[in-house]
């Protein structure tokens with residue numbers, strides 16, 4: 001398991017994926033509070049003649065910006081990088097090379113998931129603290145509790161997303177198929193939101209909850225259902241991905 | 252001990268019967284050549300034996316283990332795929348360390364060095380991504396050999412090698428005789444003739460023949476003689492009267508290939524005719540059946 005994860009890590013280093021991800025995380029960590037600070041000034045300077053009333057920026061704007069970036073750019077980049085992890089190894093037949101060496105197929109999938117999760121969680125934490133640091137400098141009244149609570153929500157959300165990429169990647173035979181499956185599941189989850197009774201259990205709502213907590217304050221009680229169901233669904237899709245890969249035929 | 256034993260092993264892809272009712276036994280320590288034209292089902296058989304694909308019906312026992320029940324035998328098997336692909340970001344040495352890691356080999360450095368030398372990749376420092384097909388095939392063999400397996404399953408191991416490399420690799424495979432069991436598929440009949448103890452010929456998913464090379468040759472031996480004389484017409488005229496002649500075929504300008512039912516009397520009678528008719532004998536050769544003749548005969552039926 002550790003040996004398989006070591007290979008994943010080495011691959012990320014050698015193919016420069018690691019450095020790219022780190023750079024992106026750090027870029028958004030630093031730019032979010034700075035953008036929040038200078039944006040209103042910027043709007044003022046370009047709107048000569050018209051008076052636009054821009055409220056002074058607060059720490060909330062910094063973290064709203066930060067979580068927007070996590071949920072859009074970083075989400076997209078992580079999915080793009082992780083989605084091929086199993087499917088492309090099947091396509092290139094390196095998967096069969098490893099499993100014919102007697103490596104347990106389920107362990108192989110689990111090692112990919114664990115590596116991706118650990119990488120994402122550690123980078124999210126690092127970039128959160130960088131963002132927090134700059135935010136405190138620019139907005140001395142920055143509050144830790146709501147922003148960190150939102151980060152925890154994000155970690156739950158991204159755990160679900162990674163387990164879904166593992167499942168998609170295990171089901172698809174190449175990166176395109178895997179991506180298609182992932183998008184399909186994601187669209188279905190968003191459609192399911194039209195049923196109000198299902199809404200509290202739908203992991204996709206975690207991302208909007210993050211910004212709500214920043215704006216209106218932390219409310220763990222209302223999030224319990226979503227968090228628990230997201231974690232259960234994460235485990236379920238990871239296990240499905242492992243079992244399906246174990247069962248399927250490889251080239 | 253029987254290293255590979257298949258019982259009614261079959262694999263269908265939808266309606267397509269890639270492999271049908273294969274019954275095969277490969278005893279320990281031999282080199283088994285698995286032959287067949289394109290699409291015969293060789294790779295399919297290998298995928299089944301390695302548990303990469305599941306049989307539609309029937310089963311196989313590899314190193315005593317039923318392939319349907321477990322995968323632990325894979326640790327004792329080395330596999331070279333038909334189109335070897337590796338992680339391109341590794342160098343050969345790094346890749347072999349990774350294989351050693353997941354195969355549970357301790358302190359593999361010395362072993363890796365030895366194998367790289369054996370396989371002719373010792374001086375390759377670059378990434379695998381830049382390797383030629385032949386180099387990949389060599390590396391594929393290296394990773395198959397690294398865990399010192401009891402059984403080697405090689406899918407067309409020499410298909411992209413140059414003549415020199417082919418000889419080296421065949422000599423290497425040959426050196427395993429008696430120590431490891433080798434099951435390899437190929438189209439290259441001269442390779443098979445050179446190193447195999449036993450062969451199976453597959454066509455359209457069915458095993459047509461399986462036996463020792465010697466026995467197959469005996470079974471398919473047709474007695475043929477190549478004769479070259481100055482006046483072939485005369486010889487044909489005279490030879491036609493002999494009862495043992497089954498067919499006469501012209502070859503080149505003044506050559507004849509005679510197929511005979513019994514070679515001994517003919518070897519006395521024809522020289523007599525040549526002497527009597529004052530013909531000039533330029534060439535006299537008893538033709539051995541080559542594996543290629545047998546392969547073509549068996550697969551064209």
Ligand SMILES: Nc1ncnc2c1ncn2[C@@H]1O[C@H](COP(=O)(O)OP(=O)(O)OP(=O)(O)O)[C@@H](O)[C@H]1O
Pocket residue numbers: 264267268269287288289290291292293294295296333
């Ligand atoms: N995954 C698959 N799906 C559908 N058909 C397949 C699949 N794999 C193999 N086949 C079919 O099974 C038959 C046997 O293929 P196989 O690859 O075993 O042949 P082969 O003997 O290895 O041929 P070659 O000498 O060209 O390597 C072919 O007709 C092929 O089209």
Ligand SMILES: [Mg+2]
Pocket residue numbers: 293294295333406
């Ligand atoms: Mg093949």
